[in-house]
Amino acid sequence: GQNIDQPTEMTATEGAIVQINCTYQTSGFNGLFWYQQHAGEAPTFLSYNVLDGLEEKGRFSSFLSRSKGYSYLLLKELQMKDSASYLCAVMDSNYQLIWGAGTKLIIKP
Amino acid sequence: NAGVTQTPKFHILKTGQSMTLQCAQDMNHGYMSWYRQDPGMGLRLIYYSAAAGTTDKEVPNGYNVSRLNTEDFPLRLVSAAPSQTSVYLCASSYSQGDYQPQHFGDGTRLSIL
Secondary structure: OOEOOOOEEEEEEOOOOOEEEEEEEEOOOOOOOEEEEEOOOEEEEEEEEEOOEEEEOEEEEEEEEOOOOOEEEEOOOOOOHHEEEEEEEEEOOOOOOEEOOOOOEEEEO | EEEEOEEOOEEEOOOOEEEEEEEEEEOOOEEEEEEEEOOOOOOOOEEOOOOOOOOOOOOOEEEOOOOOOOOOEEEOOOOOOOHHHHHEEEEEEOOOOOOOOOOOOEEEEEEOO
């Protein structure tokens, strides 16, 4: 079966750095997405990785290792507004998205 | 820019009733999809449409869709069951394929009693 694993919840301090991991087992791979979802709101696109390595976009970076079936989202200089759920999704060989359950990130002052 | 608009935001149904959830996008996207989002689970794809006039399904029972034009993709619950209590998210993208981020609506919270 296809599976995406992420930690359920993480806590970090304002101004710090946090890494949210995602491991996957899917039938085929056509890229990995990260989305941010604030409570009661729509998920919004953060990043896309299809090749191994690190993609940096401002305070957010995303890393992919296809051989290990592993990705992480790195958030630097955390702000209170970063409190949200972070969703990892893999596009399989049929170009369908397989979603993880999401990681709820709590930022404390 | 409106993006993806879903209505209603909240609704309560009784078991056996039917209802249509509305979804509209103004970005001229070809690909549209419906997901349900339940606590502790990843988004689950219910139906998708690659273009106006076409639909395909992942979950065969209890739901129906139509795609008469590019903008609208309503989801119909034929005879509601408590197991369909969920948050329903509609999404669109330019096409189905790699590096096509989905644009989501804010969702419809549906409770079935």
